[in-house]
Every structure is written in C-alpha cells, then in structure tokens.
Amino acid sequence: MIYGLDIGGTKIELAIYDTQHNKQNAWRVQTPKNDYQEFLAVLKDIVAEADHKSGTQGSVGIGLPCVFDDHGRAIAASIPCINNQPLAEDIAHALGRHVTFQNDVRAFVFSEAYGGAADGHENVLGVVLGTGVGGGLCFGGEIYQSRQNVACEFGHVPLSAILQQRYNFPLRRCGCGLSSCLNQYISGPGLEWMCTHFNSNHRGVKELIAGVRANEANATKVFNAYIDCLGAFFAQLTLMYDPDIIVLGGGISNIREIFQRLPTAIAPYLFSGVDAPTIVAPKFGDSSGVRGVAILGQQALFEIHQND
Ligand SMILES: [Zn+2]
Structure with missing residues (x-):
C-alpha cells in the first residue's frame, strides 16, 4: 500500500492507495500548530493507524504548504511549530521509514x-x-525544481497596470511585504475584496456567484472585472510558459463559469497568431495533492530498492 499525507494549516489528511493508485481509505485529523512534539506524535499515530488498517507498512509521501532548505528544514510554513525544524529527518525517524516530501501545490x-x-x-x-x-x-512527468523553490509563486507578481487603472484598484499591500500582488486581487479573498471595491452587497464568493447566475447587475459587474483580471493573468502565463495544457485547481476552480469564459477573456491580451492553451479542471479535485505525494513516495521507494 502507499500513503499520501496532506498537511494543511488546520487538518492533516491521510489517504491509502493500492499500488495501482486506487484510493482505499482516507481520513483527517486536526493539525497541531504550536507544539512540535505533539505534531510529530500525531503523524506517528495516523501512520500507525494506516499500517493497522492496511495490514502493511506503506510508503509515505507528504505534501506541505511550505518549501525546504538544503538541510531539510521547513521554511515559510503556515504551521508555526514546524518552522526551521529539521522536519524531514524528524518525521522519517518518528515513522521509522523513508519519507518523501513535496510542496502541496507541486504535488497537485x-x-x-x-x-x-x-x-x-x-x-x-x-x-x-x-x-x-x-x-x-x-x-x-517530472516536477520542475527551481533553485530557490519560488518558481510559479504567481501570487506575488503584481497585477498589470492596465487593470489597475481600468478598475481604479488601489495598490494593496501584501503580507509578503510587496504591493499590488495578484494574491490581493484574484485569490478567493481577493474576489471578496472586489465585491467591496465595487460596492456590491454580496458577502463572500458563494453569494456573489448566486448573484451572477441570477443576472444581478452588480454581481455581474464584479465578476466581469474578475474574469478580465484572470484573462490577463492566463495570457501572461501563456507568454511566459506556453504550456500544452493548464490545469486550474483550488476553491475558485469550482466556479464552472470560469472555464466557460476564460478563453474569450484571455484573447484580448495575446497578440495575433498566439492562442491560449486548453484550461481544464483537475480530475482528482481536492484529493489530487494527496494522490500526488502518495505516488511520489512510491516512486522514491522503488528507486531506493533499485539502487540497493
Ligand atoms: Zn505578495
């Protein structure tokens, strides 16, 4: 059996897959955020439970919302107790087996x-x-590993000046210390902020989308501006990477209108003769990241055995 663990700021999910990657079982526990020893103990317990349920000692792949430095220390984590800890070494020791780590988004x-x-x-x-x-x-089939692990941190690239001026957006400060980062405009919280900016009375993304589907003028105005910003962003991605295909995930990808409207929204930001790649929804939805690390853990173990 192979295990994937997705460690988030609030929950840890463990999923058990067979060697053909069919999901057999999955469950969640709370993430201890402030006590590192408790954090390690919880991981040890959940993996022991998986071993018990599957009757084997499965391989382990772990996805985390952070990156690791050259010494295997977690940095920039949203789980305070693991920051700067020799996480890779400590977890492998606690679980008594080889453990593969990957950033959760790259695993997705x-x-x-x-x-x-x-x-x-x-x-x-x-x-x-x-x-x-x-x-x-x-x-x-290989994850691109960049020098400082910051490749594709699109959230901290600024929104284009064209959009800034068109919608009279203020230069919003970002938690990273920079200004006007995309995170402040096109993330879920960014879309909520847009509702306030355009004086719409919608509270939250769900309410806004209900308004769009009911053809409410102020909801449509907010959503049109949002789609325009996404169109410009995906055009930039096309010019930077020219990928064969883009998979769009995360909570916002549950809004089906985004997939319907993106191709038309991207076109005005590309020059003649260039078209945007197909943009698709993830096949494995919210469990894609945990599936990804489970497979990476299995592959790593296979390579270790081959080199024995
Ligand atoms: Zn930022």
Missing part, C-alpha cells in the same frame, strides 16, 4: 500530469486559485 500538478486531467501532455502548468495563488510545472 504532478498528480494531474500523472494519470489526471493533463495525462499524456509533455508540458503541464498547474495553477491553484484558492486562499492564495500558486502553481507548478511538470515537464515530461
């Missing part, structure tokens, strides 16, 4: 390129629009 892209919505495509770009904006690249 890998999963969709490997048997998912982008299967069979050579150059795959994944974009996640949720509480933040991020992504990853997968070339020929």
Whole structure:
C-alpha cells in the first residue's frame, strides 16, 4: 500500500492507495500548530493507524504548504511549530521509514500530469486559485525544481497596470511585504475584496456567484472585472510558459463559469497568431495533492530498492 499525507494549516489528511493508485481509505485529523512534539506524535499515530488498517507498512509521501532548505528544514510554513525544524529527518525517524516530501501545490500538478486531467501532455502548468495563488510545472512527468523553490509563486507578481487603472484598484499591500500582488486581487479573498471595491452587497464568493447566475447587475459587474483580471493573468502565463495544457485547481476552480469564459477573456491580451492553451479542471479535485505525494513516495521507494 502507499500513503499520501496532506498537511494543511488546520487538518492533516491521510489517504491509502493500492499500488495501482486506487484510493482505499482516507481520513483527517486536526493539525497541531504550536507544539512540535505533539505534531510529530500525531503523524506517528495516523501512520500507525494506516499500517493497522492496511495490514502493511506503506510508503509515505507528504505534501506541505511550505518549501525546504538544503538541510531539510521547513521554511515559510503556515504551521508555526514546524518552522526551521529539521522536519524531514524528524518525521522519517518518528515513522521509522523513508519519507518523501513535496510542496502541496507541486504535488497537485504532478498528480494531474500523472494519470489526471493533463495525462499524456509533455508540458503541464498547474495553477491553484484558492486562499492564495500558486502553481507548478511538470515537464515530461517530472516536477520542475527551481533553485530557490519560488518558481510559479504567481501570487506575488503584481497585477498589470492596465487593470489597475481600468478598475481604479488601489495598490494593496501584501503580507509578503510587496504591493499590488495578484494574491490581493484574484485569490478567493481577493474576489471578496472586489465585491467591496465595487460596492456590491454580496458577502463572500458563494453569494456573489448566486448573484451572477441570477443576472444581478452588480454581481455581474464584479465578476466581469474578475474574469478580465484572470484573462490577463492566463495570457501572461501563456507568454511566459506556453504550456500544452493548464490545469486550474483550488476553491475558485469550482466556479464552472470560469472555464466557460476564460478563453474569450484571455484573447484580448495575446497578440495575433498566439492562442491560449486548453484550461481544464483537475480530475482528482481536492484529493489530487494527496494522490500526488502518495505516488511520489512510491516512486522514491522503488528507486531506493533499485539502487540497493
Ligand atoms: Zn505578495
């Protein structure tokens, strides 16, 4: 059996897959955020439970919303207790087996390129629009690993001046210390902020989309501006990476109108003769990241055995 663990700021999900990547079982526990020893103990318990349920000692792949430095220390994590800890070493020790780590968004892209919505495509770009904006690249089935692990941190690239002026957007400060980052405009919270900016009375994305579907003028105005911003963003992605296909995930990707309207929204931002790649929804939805790390864990173990 192979296990994938998705460690988020509030929940840890463990999913058990068979060696053919069919999901057998999955459950969640709370993430201990402030006590590192408790964090390790919870991981040890959940993996022991998986071993018990599956009757084997499964391989382990872990996805985290952070990156690792050269010494295996977690950095920029949304889980305070793991920051700057020798996480890779400590978890492998606690679980008594080899453990593979990957950034959760990169794992999502890998999963969709490997048997998912982008299967069979050579150059795959994944974009996640949720509480933040991020992504990853997968070339020929391999995750692109960049020098500082910041490739595809689109959320901290500025919104274009054309859009800034067209919609009279203020230059919003971002938590990263920069200004006018895309995170502040096109993430889920960014879309909520747009409702306020355009004086719409909609509270939250769900309410806004209900308004769009009911043809309410002020909801449509907000959503049109949002789609325009997304169109410009995806045109930039096309000019930067020219991928064969883009998989769009994250909470915002549950809005079906986005897939319907994006091709028309991208076109005005591309010059003549250039077209946008197909943009598809993830095949494995919210469980794609956990599936991705489970497969990466299995592959790593296979390579270790081959080199024995
Ligand atoms: Zn930023």
